[in-house]
Every structure is written in structure tokens, then in C-alpha cells.
Amino acid sequence: MREENLSLRAKYNITAMFYDILDYPWERIYREWRPKILGDLRGKVLEAGVGTGRNFQHYHKSVELTGVDLSDVMLRKATKKAKKADCKVELLHDDASVMRLVDSNQYDWIISTFLCCVMPDEFQPMALEQFSRVLKPGGKFRLLEMIYSNNKEIRRRQDFFTSFVEKVYGARFDRKTVQYIEESSELNITSKRFLKDDVYLLIEGVKE
């Protein structure tokens, strides 16, 4: 684990205690999206930043899932949800920008939901390099992130929540994830679309 990520891990080890309750108002919206963005996946899937495992129940039973997270306390919560999942789940305590525990060229899919808005910009190219390393040639990725809106009213609401989301989740609306993927040598974006307003961005792509 990167030393610089120890404070983020410490943050999530505390946030984990009340994450599902605190995030409930947003989760009411997200839980409609999760089956739509996960239900068609097959094969070996690596989910980076699994958190408390909210995605697990939406994977098809044939999926072989590896879940990675920085926070051991979030992973403890995820372990409980893993037991209720239809698919096989293996959980690893690892940093997505290092992936010390993950072998190369073995995944059909990389998934993350609300990881990159949490991950500091300086680590994102490294995480993308790891995504690329562990994906099979032709493997795909699907990332759901939130970004700043161009709509004044929405932006005003985001500004209101900015310090809260950064303090509690380490999340920011101004991460440059799309730019880093475009700069990566092996990952290509095939589609970008918003799930709600111009805020919740679903980025899909492939490893060449």
C-alpha cells in the first residue's frame, strides 16, 4: 500500500462504521443503476474499491469476482455481503494503484463505482496502469464516477456538499479520470454517457 494512501485508508476505516447509513439517500438512486451496469458482465471480473460490497448482489451467478479495497474495515462489511451474492467472490486487501496481490492478464472486466472520484489524481495513472496490466488483451472496463456539472443550480448544490464529501469520503468532483484514460497507452474509451444530469458519468472502454 502506498504510504500516501494510509490517511485515506484511516478515513474509510472510520467512515465504514456508518457508510451504508450515511450514504442511504444517494444509494436510493444508485441501486437502480447498479443492476443495469453490472448485470451483463460475464467471466472474471475485478472490482476495484468494492467498499461495503453494494454491487455484489447484482453480478450474474457465473461471474468469478475479485474485489479489492484499501480499507480493511470496509472489506469486513463487504465479507458479509459476499456471502449473500450469487457469484463466487474473493476479497483482497490491496491498493488499486499497486495491485500487489493480483496477477497479470487474467480479467475479462474491471469495474469500479465511485473509486476514481476518491482516488487522488497523482495515483490515477498508476491505477490505470494496473487495470491495464491485470486485464486480458481485449478485456473491458466500466467506471462510474461523479464530476462537476455545468448547470448552475446543480453546481451550487455540489459546492454546498464539496467539503462534506471530501472530509467524509475523500471524494472530489474535479478528478481528471477521463484525461488519464485518454493518456494511457493501452486503455481506450469506447463510450461515455451520463446516468443522471451531467454529473454521474459512466466511462466504458477496452484494453487494446
Ligand SMILES: C[S@@+](CC[C@H](N)C(=O)[O-])C[C@H]1O[C@@H](n2cnc3c(N)ncnc32)[C@H](O)[C@@H]1O
Ligand atoms: C466511495 S466508496 C465506493 C464504494 C463502492 N464501490 C460503492 O459503489 O458503494 C470508495 C471505496 O474505494 C476504496 N478505495 C479508495 N482508494 C482506493 C485504492 N487506492 N485502492 C483500493 N480501494 C480504494 C475506499 O476504501 C472505499 O471503500
